[in-house]
Amino acid sequence: xxxxxxxxxxxxxxxxxxxxxxxxxxxxxxxxxxxxxxxxxxxxxxxxxxxxxxxxxxxxxxxxxxxxxxxxxxxxxxxxxxxxxxxxxxxxxxxxxxxxxxxxxxxxxxxx
Amino acid sequence: xxxxxxxxxxxxxxxxxxxxxxxxxxxxxxxxxxxxxxxxxxxxxxxxxxxxxxxxxxxxxxxxxxxxxxxxxxxxxxxxxxxxxxxxxxxxxxxxxxxxxxxxxxxxxxxxxxx
Numbered sequence: 126x127x128x129x130x131x132x133x134x135x136x137x138x139x140x141x142x143x144x145x146x147x148x149x150x151x152x153x154x155x156x157x158x159x160x161x162x163x164x165x166x167x168x169x170x171x172x173x174x175x176x177x178x179x180x181x182x183x184x185x186x187x188x189x190x191x192x193x194x195x196x197x198x199x200x201x202x203x204x205x206x207x208x209x210x211x212x213x214x215x216x217x218x219x220x221x222x223x224x225x226x227x228x229x230x231x232x233x234x235x236x237x
Numbered sequence: 238x239x240x241x242x243x244x245x246x247x248x249x250x251x252x253x254x255x256x257x258x259x260x261x262x263x264x265x266x267x268x269x270x271x272x273x274x275x276x277x278x279x280x281x282x283x284x285x286x287x288x289x290x291x292x293x294x295x296x297x298x299x300x301x302x303x304x305x306x307x308x309x310x311x312x313x314x315x316x317x318x319x320x321x322x323x324x325x326x327x328x329x330x331x332x333x334x335x336x337x338x339x340x341x342x343x344x345x346x347x348x349x350x351x352x
Contacts, residue, residue, distance in 0.1 A: 168343025
């Protein structure tokens with residue numbers, strides 16, 4: 126029962142260009158959405174989040190967009206840098222049952 | 238100064254053995270979690286504890302037993318290990334239950350390989 130899906134297992138982008146990572150969810154009761162970044166041999170680290178009452182949140186080079194009607198969110202990184210190469214996990218929280226669900230992750234490679 | 242630390246990082250063992258993975262957080266958080274990252278790379282929650290009390294217990298075999306001696310520690314004990322238990326296990330903590338920002342602080346993971 127995968128309520129949070131990241132359909133692209135990998136993405137390759139040239140340095141300086143925009144990286145767009147996508148995430149879809151099925152549970153309309155999710156209240157909060159997050160993106161985590163994971164380097165090899167490390168645990169995931171929090172990157173950026175967005176409340177379900179908003180449609181955009183920006184933090185430096187990172188912007189998360191939420192389209193509730195489509196049950197879709199995306200993470201934009203611009204400009205992409207080689208140090209952004211990592212696995213990005215999308216996550217969603219339901220406050221009602223204290224439940225957080227993760228997607229399977231998308232491996233981003235930013236080529237110099 | 239590691240915020241969430243788990244040991245061991247690597248564990249190779251035979252089927253049928255019993256093993257434990259320890260987790261400690263020095264962030265003063267109230268809630269701790271165990272996640273399993275399976276072969277398909279999904280991060281699935283197994284357990285969460287809030288102030289030493291079990292809050293979430295997903296459908297995991299009874300062979301998995303978490304123990305929280307205090308709110309800074311959440312250990313995972315696994316009995317009668319099976320091949321399918323091979324995975325990376327992540328410990329995490331958060332200030333509250335996943336009801337505020339949901340920001341979790343993860344450990345580096347413990348890779349368990351069952352032969």
